[in-house]
Amino acid sequence: xxxxxxxxxxxPLDLAILREIFKQLFHVECFEETRPAIAYCxxxxxxxxxxxxxxxxxxxxxxxxxxxxxxxxxETSSLPVILLASNAKEEDVFSAxxxxxxxxxxxxxxxxxxxxxxxxxxxxxxxxxxxxLDGKLSMEMLDAQxxxxxxxPFLAAEHWKRLxxxxxxxxxxxxxxxxxxxxxxxxxxxxxxxxxxxxCTLTDEDVQLIGRAAxxxxxxxxxxxxxxxxQGQDQGGAxxxxxFRHTALGxxxxxxxxxIPQPLAGYAAEIAYWHHKNYDGTGYxxxxxxxxxxxxxxxxRAAIRCLGxxxxxxxxxxxxxxxLRSLASDVGRYISxxxxxxxxxxxxxxxxxxxxxRLG
Numbered sequence: 001x002x003x004x005x006x007x008x009x010x011x012p013l014d015l016a017i018l019r020e021i022f023k024q025l026f027h028v029e030c031f032e033e034t035r036p037a038i039a040y041c042x043x044x045x046x047x048x049x050x051x052x053x054x055x056x057x058x059x060x061x062x063x064x065x066x067x068x069x070x071x072x073x074x075e076t077s078s079l080p081v082i083l084l085a086s087n088a089k090e091e092d093v094f095s096a097x098x099x100x101x102x103x104x105x106x107x108x109x110x111x112x113x114x115x116x117x118x119x120x121x122x123x124x125x126x127x128x129x130x131x132x133l134d135g136k137l138s139m140e141m142l143d144a145q146x147x148x149x150x151x152x153p154f155l156a157a158e159h160w161k162r163l164x165x166x167x168x169x170x171x172x173x174x175x176x177x178x179x180x181x182x183x184x185x186x187x188x189x190x191x192x193x194x195x196x197x198x199x200c201t202l203t204d205e206d207v208q209l210i211g212r213a214a215x216x217x218x219x220x221x222x223x224x225x226x227x228x229x230x231q232g233q234d235q236g237g238a239x240x241x242x243x244f245r246h247t248a249l250g251x252x253x254x255x256x257x258x259x260i261p262q263p264l265a266g267y268a269a270e271i272a273y274w275h276h277k278n279y280d281g282t283g284y285x286x287x288x289x290x291x292x293x294x295x296x297x298x299x300x301r302a303a304i305r306c307l308g309x310x311x312x313x314x315x316x317x318x319x320x321x322x323x324l325r326s327l328a329s330d331v332g333r334y335i336s337x338x339x340x341x342x343x344x345x346x347x348x349x350x351x352x353x354x355x356x357x358r359l360g
Contacts (some may be wrong), residue, residue: 003027003132004047005118008066009084011055013245014107017223018052020109024170025119026132036068045075049122049131055085071100080121082148084109108252111222116248119209163253163337167219178307179215181353185303186296187211187351192342193295202295205263213267214300216274220250233276244284247273270294275301278334287352302327302335302343308355320351 005026009017015030024027026049031342034057036160043047046273051070063083069075080102102121105114110285122131168176192202202210221229228239235243250272253266260324277283281290293301309323316322324343331340343350 001132002047002049002122002126002130004029004044005050005052006037006048007052008034008043008063009048009052010057013085013242014054016225016242017109017249018114019108020170020223020225021114025115034062037337038066038069039078041070045079047135048079049126049262050080052082052084052118052136052300055083057151067101073319074153077319078125080125080218082118082121094350102181108249110253112162115166119164125175125226128239129321142337156291157358163219164215167222168217169201170222174218179218182300182303182307183215184209185306185350186214186299188346189339189342189355191301192344192346193338195345196341197338206267209264209267210271210299213264213271213296214275214303215299216250216254216268217271218246219250220272222253223249236250242275247276247285267296271300272299275304277301279336280333282333291346298336298339299342302339305330305334306343306354320347320354322353323350 003020003026005028006020007028007030008016009015010032012032015032019028019030021275027047029044030038031040040318042049053063053066057063067081069082072184077100081100082103082105084105084107086107102125103117106119109121113233119133122133124136128134164176168174175342187207187210190202190210194202194207214222223244228235228242230244233240233243242336251269254269254272271294273285274293275294277297278301279293279298281287305327306323309326312326313319314320324347327335327340327343331337
């Protein structure tokens with residue numbers, strides 16, 4: 001049975017992202033260089049479902065030469081090859097189709113889009129029952145980590161629901177309940193901000209959108225290897241640099257690929273990018289020139305602090321008071337004075353949001 005996805009790309013980060021996206025569906029083999037990849041392909045030809053191939057390999061458009069090599073060799077001519085490029089120049093697309101590519105995708109890839117397109121190419125290329133997908137494409141895979149029925153309306157869009165399903169399927173140690181509470185706290189802080197800032201331009205709709213978008217703040221972790229996530233943001237070295245990349249990857253998910261309603265996508269993109277940035281400029285992403293942190297991301301940063309204190313003060317009867325006092329000590333470093341005032345203005349709502357013991 002064919003069970004292997006062969007990925008050839010000169011960018012190590014893109015290889016790591018693609019491995020994470022597909023590890024639940026295929027045995028994934030990644031190569032940065034053409035020669036060992038082609039050698040592996042010939043040795044394991046009967047196991048390969050498809051090839052994901054970067055257009056730029058070693059030299060300009062080297063991937064197109066590899067595609068031609070695969071297509072002209074009788075033993076590899078039936079392999080579906082999906083090309084990956086950093087931009088969608090019309091001539092590249094036409095050239096890829098002429099040379100026999102099964103599809104052409106633009107990086108950074110959207111996890112849902114790339115999964116759907118690769119699976120479609122595999123199913124079109126091979127007879128039913130001959131690939132590993134025949135036993136893996138049931139919705140039972142997603143149901144195991146899917147949000148509960150009462151939580152689904154909070155997501156507001158089918159694409160977002162599916163993106164979260166993919167996130168929690170690939171990151172089963174993360175709790176949807178935690179991110180749901182994070183969204184509620186972020187929305188409460190946005191509501192409080194409207195009360196305490198006279199010239200605030202946020203509308204009721206903005207408050208709701210910020211809460212919904214906050215749930216997706218860490219979705220960029222889809223592209224970060226498990227061992228890097230396990231070590232966390234304080235690991236140092238190359239692993240830390242790769243971990244920090246999840247903010248840029250999350251931003252890319254909402255600015256490329258499948259179109260999503262712009263107000264929601266806009267908030268999701270800026271929250272994904274900035275939610276680990278502190279009010280005093282520390283944290284990440286590191287910017288050469290100081291850049292104002294979007295207010296939506298400031299709410300989410302404060303909400304993350306709240307949930308951390310929620311865990312720390314677990315079991316205390318005066319937990320909310322302790323959380324608010326700790327949040328007061330964050331003013332000037334992690335959060336702005338206005339965001340703290342917003343929290344004080346919606347204490348009852350925060351008490352309701354932070355009353356759960358089911359963070360997981």
